[in-house]
Amino acid sequence: MSTIVYISSNNGLGKSAFEAITYAKKMGEDVIAVTVGNADSNVLAELGQYGASKVLVDRNANSDDDQQITKVIASAVSSTGANKVVFSHDLIAKAVAPRLSVRLKAGLVAGAISLPSTDGGFSCKVNVFSGKAFGNVNVKTENKIISLLPNSIQPEVTGSNCSVEEFNGNAGESKVKVLSTKKPEGEISLPEAELVVSAGRGLKGPENWGMIEDLAKELGAATACSRPVADIGWRPHHEHVGQTGVAIRPNLYIAVGISGAIQHLAGVNGSKVIVAINTDAEAPFFKAADYGVIGDAFDVVPKLVEAVKKFNASNN
């Protein structure tokens, strides 16, 4: 049996693609990567290093059309006889994986954070209640789909480049017309980021974010914010993390001037290490944090920026 991994490749290959291939490889069967669009074959071949035995690329399908992608993956499943499909739990997967679940009559684990356990069935661990607890999802169907939460597994290089084959997945006509795509340049995407610097209402106004951006830049981190900050328009909506925003699980989350309300923590408590910086020693964030600094952000953050600069300089 083999496992198909769907890879979003229109912006090149990201870390999440390597994680998904590594994950599928660890499930123990032959791994075939499937993608659509115009990605360079030499780039796609790198998926072999993480364990793919080949890559099938359909260049006729629209990489923004979930119906077409669903059909291409279904064709690849039937032509290879695969019984499992793995996605990285990104925006494409959130549209395509549920469709594929219906089409293949395959149970879907959305947002898996562990490899499947096969004793007494087939089950994966997921976050539930916005990260406040974990659940074990048992998949009862013959075919199975797993959508893997980013940052749940470390990519591992185990081999060398693999072959890339052109594939016709009979995608049919596209019903979605893309009018425009805007991507902010040079920023690190929040769900994939390993380090995140986040700030809240304690910063008093949007004009004070310069030091947060400086800190993020020195660390090579993405920036995030609490909900009220996005609501008042101090920061863009896509930076809003929490129960009603983006849920993230970076290696390091630095929270500056954020109280640590339960709805905020729900989106970030999967982070491996949390640093809280707050003037209020009673702020709830200190209960969820690993390291705490009781102090005024306007004093502490510039000092932290200097300390990181010094660290970077001595490590280069």
Next chain:
Amino acid sequence: MKILVCISKAPDTTSKIAFSENNTKFDENGVQYIVNPYDEWYALVRALEIKETIGGNVTIITVGNTADEAIIRKALAIGADDAVRIDAEPNDAYFTASQIAKYAKEKSFDIVLTGKETINYNGSQVGGMIAEELDLPFISLATKLDLNGTTATLEREIVGGVQVVEVSTPFVASCAKGMAEQRIPNMRGIMAARTKPLTVIPVSSIEEFTSYTSYTMPDAKSACKMINPENMDELVALLHNEAKVI
């Protein structure tokens, strides 16, 4: 425009999360249910705004038991015209989506809206599954929806950016922040909701693809280590040597 809005119940965001029956069931003791915020704030309100500008009808649908009629009345009080409850426990996304799709197929709606995800199971599955069952395009995580006749222009979140797409009705979309603003029901709405039609439909026999077999709580955090605000070099050293994250 005939619009169907799928709503789900979700525990109030401040609910204590605990499990019973040997960690196999969510402990509902003392839990207050609300309309899942994405369904209420974004999907329902945008549907009402469309109806208010171009006319039409907004139906809400939920798969749930009699206790869930409280959240149905809330959605009706906000302004939906009528409601449908499919009488079953929504334990599996495929089961739930297929029940709704079966109803939607019979009534042929122009637009089917869901929230981006529920805040308890966070699966983001039901909208896409309904779209596949109905063979319709699906615009996931839409933050804006405008209509011009039968042509819809939607914005959606993509990794780190925004995409603008165009589709023709009928279609399915899941709604995220930006789509609309929360509405608080007024007294007139609450009174009117009592007499708005609520149809209860018996469950169709549909298999479940998945089930939750057990739950666990995260390990308790060890105490937070406090760092002197004058000594940020120490924090950086700890992040490097102890936590090993930089």
